[in-house]
Amino acid sequence: MDLTHLDSLLLELTDSERAYHAGARYDWNDAFSWGHQQGIGEKHIHKIGDPTQALHQEGMPEGLSIVRNSRFNPVPEHVHDYVEISYVYRGHAPQVVNGEQLTLAQNEVLLLDAACPHAVGELGEHDIMLSIVISRPMLHRSLEQSLSPSSTVSQFLINALNDETDHRGHVHFRTVNSRRVRRYMQEMLCELLEPTAASPQIVSRLFELLLVELMQSYETSLLQADMPRLPSAQVAAAVGYIERHACDCTLEDVARHLHLSPNYASALLKRQSGRTFMQLVQESRLTRAATLLDAGSTAEAAAREAGYANMSFFYKKFAERYGCTPAAYRQRLPR
Structure with a gap:
């Protein structure tokens, strides 16, 4: 699949997006009905996303899936039973993470632990945001293969695998200028949209490379002049x-x-x-x-x-x- 075809496929409106664009609103109570509320501090936040379905996808390795977020349809504050990586392929994506408002720019990444409360604002027609859903076993395998155990990112992932933590962490990767992040994501998407027998293995390696690039980008950003x-x-x-x-x-x-x-x-x-x-x-x-x-x-x-x-x-x-x-x-x- 060439990248022009990939771009056009991602920009196509689905039937539900056409309905949202026309004014229809998704009833989030339906999504919450099979989930339950998760206690976060003094308030209760709904848990959405069924891991038994979210972590199985053709062309993807077991424990990893990629979905495109619906446009014209804001997502209320929620948590998951899995780690999630949000990636803006095109445009921008407004977010509220742990009560903090932020906007992901094109080619930026947001890594969310399972119990991190977050909401997604309404995406416009030319805003394409993807979510990579990852199970703990998949994270464990990727961590063993790709990351130094002492790095910032691997420490986040180790925390995500630890049952004793509250899992409310997140990391915002300002990777606007990273060519590797975009290439790895594009290649994973091509495997998703045109899967072959080798796609799960290819995606596994690409995901490991993505984690390495995120680690390097994050630590490089801390060394810039505007470091915190x-x-x-x-x-x-x-x-x-x-x-x-x-x-x-x-x-x-x-x-x-x-x-x-x-x-x-x-x-x-x-x-x-x-x-x-x-x-x-x-x-x-x-x-x-x-x-x-x-x-x-x-x-x-x-x-x-x-x-x-x-x-x-x-x-x-x-x-x-x-x-x-x-x-x-x-x-x-x-x-």
């Missing part, structure tokens, strides 16, 4: 962790502690502190060694406890930091 203040707190936590574990910590340890990927943790530290991970480690180790020397330790004992196995390297770094040898540093300290 939250990373400052993350840097403080990272520096504190390095100071406590300087003798043996690795970048992977810090990233895991903060639930970030190593690449993002490294870039975040450099951007916010002006120093690399190794520079921060060296500073903490040398500070620790100086404290031990002050307390009466020998240079060898101080180096070993601070995490240095190579004494020549320790002497070099100590001299760069303090302008003298460890022995001279001890001699000039008041006793």
Whole structure:
């Protein structure tokens, strides 16, 4: 299927959309009648979407389906029994997520955990929004195949698989300029509309690639100039962790502690502190060694406890930091 044909198919009005455009309104009480209300805080929100039907679709892998949202038909606030990814193929899509109003632009993605209350505003004729519905087993398989366990996105997915959490989280991916997100979605849609025997396997791999791209796009956006203040707190936590574990910590340890990927943790530290991970480690180790020397330790004992196995390297770094040898540093300290 070529992409021009795909676009035309997605823009075609269904019979129900023609009816909504003419003024008819969908009776959401029918959708709620087989569901039940979900308690969220002090209010009750209806649960809609039957997972036994929503997670089975020709051409799709078991546990994943893709549906196009009806236009001219707003969807009231609700929750699901599954994780959902909203994707705007064309136009825009107004949303209310956990009481917050937001608008998804073309090529943007919204990842919603099962119990996250959300509503969708009325879509116009040229607004095309798709929903990817995902079961927990499908998420588990995709997570194992595609994502670093310490990344922001994989932590969200791990949370979605955890029965002990309240599942009200969401992540807004500002992927307007991501060519990969659009290509992966287009290819999945082509498999959906013209399925073959290989379509489930193809879609599974494309979905894994989509998750990887979302992870990278999200972490890149946090490093842009307009990043929120939250990373400052993350840097403080990272520096504190390095100071406590300087003798043996690795970048992977810090990233895991903060639930970030190593690449993002490294870039975040450099951007916010002006120093690399190794520079921060060296500073903490040398500070620790100086404290031990002050307390009466020998240079060898101080180096070993601070995490240095190579004494020549320790002497070099100590001299760069303090302008003298460890022995001279001890001699000039008041006793």
